[in-house]
Amino acid sequence: MRFHLPLLAPLLLLLVAPDTPRCAAPDADEVIDLFMAPCCFRGTLKDHHSSEANEMKAEIRDMVSGGRTQDEIRTEFVARYGEQILAEPPQEGINRLAFAAPVAAILAGGIAVFTVLRRNRTPSPPPRETRPSPGDGEGGDDELEKLIREED
Numbered sequence: 001m002r003f004h005l006p007l008l009a010p011l012l013l014l015l016v017a018p019d020t021p022r023c024a025a026p027d028a029d030e031v032i033d034l035f036m037a038p039c040c041f042r043g044t045l046k047d048h049h050s051s052e053a054n055e056m057k058a059e060i061r062d063m064v065s066g067g068r069t070q071d072e073i074r075t076e077f078v079a080r081y082g083e084q085i086l087a088e089p090p091q092e093g094i095n096r097l098a099f100a101a102p103v104a105a106i107l108a109g110g111i112a113v114f115t116v117l118r119r120n121r122t123p124s125p126p127p128r129e130t131r132p133s134p135g136d137g138e139g140g141d142d143e144l145e146k147l148i149r150e151e152d
Helices: 005-016 028-032 051-065 070-081 095-119 140-151
Strands: none
Touching: 028 051, 028 070, 051 070
């Protein structure tokens, strides 16, 4: 039993721990990060300080404090402003191309570079033919004897 106590301790703590909600309410700043500024749609709501952006931030804070979920807030603002209000467009339909195109381009470029480098690689030079040295036993002794006879 002593051996199993360290393994059972975390389970016992879960049983004794106070009941906490599994889904915490969203943080207002996290929700604000989801949207573009409605004044120009060129930057995120978090970075803009126009009157329209400040009103939207206050509205989001009120919605979060009122218990609205992130999905409910997102749905309401998309209904009001369209998908252009989202800082990150949903990955569906033509929007998937925006996410897949850079990956496809990098892969295609890598394949092209690999192919060009492999094709333009200089071939290794053919092995050089070597003449057998006199002590190799491959006819070197015969040549030496022939030279000696010629000198005599």
